[in-house]
Amino acid sequence: MQSRQVPELPPFDNPALADRVQQALDRKTKPTGSLGRLEALALQLALIQGVEQPQLLAPQMVVFAADHGLAAQGVSAYPQAVTAQMVLNFLAGGAAVSVLAEQHGLAMTVVDAGVAQALLPHPRLQDRKMALGTADASAGPAMTFAQRDAALAAGADVVRGLPGNVVLLGEMGIANTSAAALLMSRLTGLPLAQCVGRGTGLDDAGLARKMAVLERTLARHAHAQTAEAALAAFGGFEIAMMAGAAMQAAAQRRVIVVDGFISTSAVLVAQALQAGVVKACVFAHRSDEQGHARLLAHLGAQPLLDLGLRLGEGSGAALAWPLLVSACRILKDMASFESAGVSDRSA
Amino acid sequence: MQSRQVPELPPFDNPALADRVQQALDRKTKPTGSLGRLEALALQLALIQGVEQPQLLAPQMVVFAADHGLAAQGVSAYPQAVTAQMVLNFLAGGAAVSVLAEQHGLAMTVVDAGVAQALLPHPRLQDRKMALGTADASAGPAMTFAQRDAALAAGADVVRGLPGNVVLLGEMGIANTSAAALLMSRLTGLPLAQCVGRGTGLDDAGLARKMAVLERTLARHAHAQTAEAALAAFGGFEIAMMAGAAMQAAAQRRVIVVDGFISTSAVLVAQALQAGVVKACVFAHRSDEQGHARLLAHLGAQPLLDLGLRLGEGSGAALAWPLLVSACRILKDMASFESAGVSDRSA
Numbered sequence: 001m002q003s004r005q006v007p008e009l010p011p012f013d014n015p016a017l018a019d020r021v022q023q024a025l026d027r028k029t030k031p032t033g034s035l036g037r038l039e040a041l042a043l044q045l046a047l048i049q050g051v052e053q054p055q056l057l058a059p060q061m062v063v064f065a066a067d068h069g070l071a072a073q074g075v076s077a078y079p080q081a082v083t084a085q086m087v088l089n090f091l092a093g094g095a096a097v098s099v100l101a102e103q104h105g106l107a108m109t110v111v112d113a114g115v116a117q118a119l120l121p122h123p124r125l126q127d128r129k130m131a132l133g134t135a136d137a138s139a140g141p142a143m144t145f146a147q148r149d150a151a152l153a154a155g156a157d158v159v160r161g162l163p164g165n166v167v168l169l170g171e172m173g174i175a176n177t178s179a180a181a182l183l184m185s186r187l188t189g190l191p192l193a194q195c196v197g198r199g200t201g202l203d204d205a206g207l208a209r210k211m212a213v214l215e216r217t218l219a220r221h222a223h224a225q226t227a228e229a230a231l232a233a234f235g236g237f238e239i240a241m242m243a244g245a246a247m248q249a250a251a252q253r254r255v256i257v258v259d260g261f262i263s264t265s266a267v268l269v270a271q272a273l274q275a276g277v278v279k280a281c282v283f284a285h286r287s288d289e290q291g292h293a294r295l296l297a298h299l300g301a302q303p304l305l306d307l308g309l310r311l312g313e314g315s316g317a318a319l320a321w322p323l324l325v326s327a328c329r330i331l332k333d334m335a336s337f338e339s340a341g342v343s344d345r346s347a
Numbered sequence: 348m349q350s351r352q353v354p355e356l357p358p359f360d361n362p363a364l365a366d367r368v369q370q371a372l373d374r375k376t377k378p379t380g381s382l383g384r385l386e387a388l389a390l391q392l393a394l395i396q397g398v399e400q401p402q403l404l405a406p407q408m409v410v411f412a413a414d415h416g417l418a419a420q421g422v423s424a425y426p427q428a429v430t431a432q433m434v435l436n437f438l439a440g441g442a443a444v445s446v447l448a449e450q451h452g453l454a455m456t457v458v459d460a461g462v463a464q465a466l467l468p469h470p471r472l473q474d475r476k477m478a479l480g481t482a483d484a485s486a487g488p489a490m491t492f493a494q495r496d497a498a499l500a501a502g503a504d505v506v507r508g509l510p511g512n513v514v515l516l517g518e519m520g521i522a523n524t525s526a527a528a529l530l531m532s533r534l535t536g537l538p539l540a541q542c543v544g545r546g547t548g549l550d551d552a553g554l555a556r557k558m559a560v561l562e563r564t565l566a567r568h569a570h571a572q573t574a575e576a577a578l579a580a581f582g583g584f585e586i587a588m589m590a591g592a593a594m595q596a597a598a599q600r601r602v603i604v605v606d607g608f609i610s611t612s613a614v615l616v617a618q619a620l621q622a623g624v625v626k627a628c629v630f631a632h633r634s635d636e637q638g639h640a641r642l643l644a645h646l647g648a649q650p651l652l653d654l655g656l657r658l659g660e661g662s663g664a665a666l667a668w669p670l671l672v673s674a675c676r677i678l679k680d681m682a683s684f685e686s687a688g689v690s691d692r693s694a
Binding site: 028030031033037038078079082085086088102103104201288305307308309310311319325330333334339341342343345 | 380381426635652653656662
C-alpha cells in the first residue's frame with residue numbers, strides 16, 4: 001500500500017504515566033484493585049489520551065452501512081433491502097442503536113459507505129457511497145484496490161470531521177458477517193468453521209449454505225494473503241471505512257469503542273495495517289456470533305460486556321459506554337484515603 | 348418466626364403477560380433474540396411490575412452499614428473503624444458508590460444499621476442503629492432474635508419510606524464477607540471453603556486465619572439450621588435489614604438491584620424466608636469474591652456484569668443500572684418491523 005498514507009500513532013506505552021495513574025487508583029478509598037476491570041479501563045483511557053485524568057468529550061457514534069454482492073449467494077437470513085431500510089430506521093430513531101445512543105447522549109452519524117440504493121439526504125447521513133454495494137466476492141474481488149484505498153481514506157476523513165475525542169464504531173450491512181468471517185479466517189489463519197456463525201439468525205441449512213459459499217470464496221482468493229489484498233477481495237466498504245476510521249482515531253488519540261464481530265474484524269484489518277491501533281480500542285462486548293470470542297482472543301482483547309448480543313449496529317458499544325464514563329469518574333471524583341480520612345489496611 | 352409478618356408477594360409469574368412482552372420484543376427491528384440478556388431483562392422487569400411497558404421511577408440506592416463483633420478475630424484486612432469512616436465518605440460523595448450513583452442520577456440513602464460508633468445526623472443518613480455492632484459470632488449469637496426481627500422490620504420500613512419503584516441494595520461493614528460466607532455455607536449446604544474468600548484483600552495467611560475462625564464459628568452454631576436462626580447466629584444487622592428491605596420491595600413490585608456477595612447473601616436469607624423474592628431481583632454482577640459465583644448459581648441467578656469487582660457498597664449495582672434503563676427503552680422506543688417499514692426475515 002505504498003500509495004496510501006498510514007497515519008503515525010502516538011506512543012501509547014508510557015510506563016511513567018501508567019505508574020502515576022496506578023498510584024492514583026491505589027490511593028482511592030477502596031481495597032487495591034477492587035474495582036477490577038474498571039480500573040484497567042481507567043488506566044487504558046489515560047494512556048490513550050496521554051494524561052493522568054482522561055476526559056471523554058463529545059462521543060460520536062458512527063454507523064457505517066454498506067451492501068455486499070455476496071448477499072446474492074443467500075448467505076443471510078434477511079434480504080439485501082434491509083440495509084437501506086435500517087439506515088432509514090437509524091435516522092428516524094427507531095433502531096436499537098438509535099435508542100441507546102439517545103439514552104447516553106451519544107451524537108450519531110450514519111455513513112453511507114456503499115448501500116445498494118440511493119438514499120435521500122439527511123442531516124445525520126454522510127454520503128460516502130463507494131458503489132451500490134460491493135461486487136460478489138464469490139465471483140471476483142469485492143472491490144478494486146482503488147476503491148479499497150478510497151474507502152480507507154473516507155473512513156479517516158469521517159473521523160477527522162467529527163468533534164470530540166471518542167468514536168464508537170457501529171455498522172449495518174446484510175451479509176457482512178460473511179465478509180468479516182472471511183477476513184478473520186485469512187488474517188488469523190483460523191479455519192473458516194471457527195469464524196463463521198449464524199449472523200442474523202440462519203438455521204442449520206442456512207448455515208451450511210453460508211459455509212459452502214464462504215469456503216468457495218476463500219479458496220477463490222487464495223492469493224489475497226495480506227490485509228490489503230484480503231480487504232479488497234472480501235470487502236466490504238463499511239469494514240474498510242471502519243478500518244480507516246480506527247487508524248485515524250488512534251493517530252489522534254481518540255478512544256475507539258469497538259462494537260461486535262464486524263467492527264472487530266475492521267480493527268483486525270486496521271491493526272494489520274498499522275500495528276498498535278488496538279491499544280486505542282476499548283472492546284465493548286463479546287458477541288454471540290460464534291467467531292467473535294476467538295477474534296477477540298486473537299487480538300488480546302478483553303471485552304467489557306458479555307450479554308449474548310448479536311445485533312451489531314453499535315448497540316453493544318452504546319451499552320458499554322457508561323462504563324467508560326464511570327472509569328473516568330473514578331479517577332477524577334473518588335476521594336483518596338488521605339483526603340477522606342479513611343484508614344488504609346492494617347499493618 | 349411466628350411473631351414477624353412476612354409480606355405476601357404479588358404473582359410475578361404471568362404467562363399471558365410474558366407472551367405479550369415477548370411478542371413485542373420479537374416485533375422490534377432486530378433479529379429475534381439478538382439483544383440477548385437485555386431482552387430477558389426487559390421481560391423480567393415487565394413481570395416484576397406486572398405491565399407490558401415497565402418504567403423505572405426514582406431509583407433509590409440504599410447502603411446499609413453495620414459492624415461485626417467477629418472483626419475482633421482478625422478476619423478482615425482493614426480495621427473496624429473503616430466502617431464509620433466509609434459512611435462519612437459515602438455521605439461526602441467521595442466513595443465509589445457515591446460517584447457512580449451521582450453519575451446515574453440515583454438518589455442515595457445510607458442506613459446506619461449498627462455501626463460501632465455514634466454518627467452525627469446527616470440528611471442522607473437514616474439512623475436505624477440496632478447496637479454498636481453485632482456481638483462476636485465466634486463466642487455466641489451475633490444478635491438476639493428480637494434484634495433480628497427488629498432489623499428485618501427496619502429494612503422493610505426503610506423501603507416503605509422511599510419513593511420510586513426500584514431499590515439498589517448496597518452495604519458496608521468490615522468483616523461482613525465473613526457473615527455472608529457463614530450464612531451461605533449454612534443455608535446452601537456448601538462447604539465453608541467454597542464460601543470464604545479474601546474479602547477486602549487478605550493474603551494467604553489472613554485467609555487461613557479467617558477460615559479457621561469461620562470453621563469454629565460455624566461449628567459453634569451447629570443448631571442454627573434455619574434461615575432465621577442462622578441470621579441471628581452469624582449476623583449482621585446490615586444483612587438482616589437488606590433481607591427485610593428485599594422482602595418489602597418484592598411485595599410492592601419494586602425492582603431490586605442486587606450488588607455483590609453480601610447483598611446476595613441477604614437475598615439468600617430473604618428467599619428462604621419468603622420464596623419468590625428472587626423473582627424481583629436483578630443481579631447486577633458476578634463479584635471476584637470467590638463464593639459469589641456459586642451463590643448466584645445456587646439462586647439460579649444470571650448476573651449482568653462480570654468485571655472482577657469486589658468492592659461492594661452498591662458499586663456494581665450502580666454500574667449495571669444503565670442496562671435496566673436500556674431494557675425499558677428497547678421495549679418502549681424501538682420501532683417495530685411494521686412501523687419502520689423494515690422487511691422481516693426472508694420466507
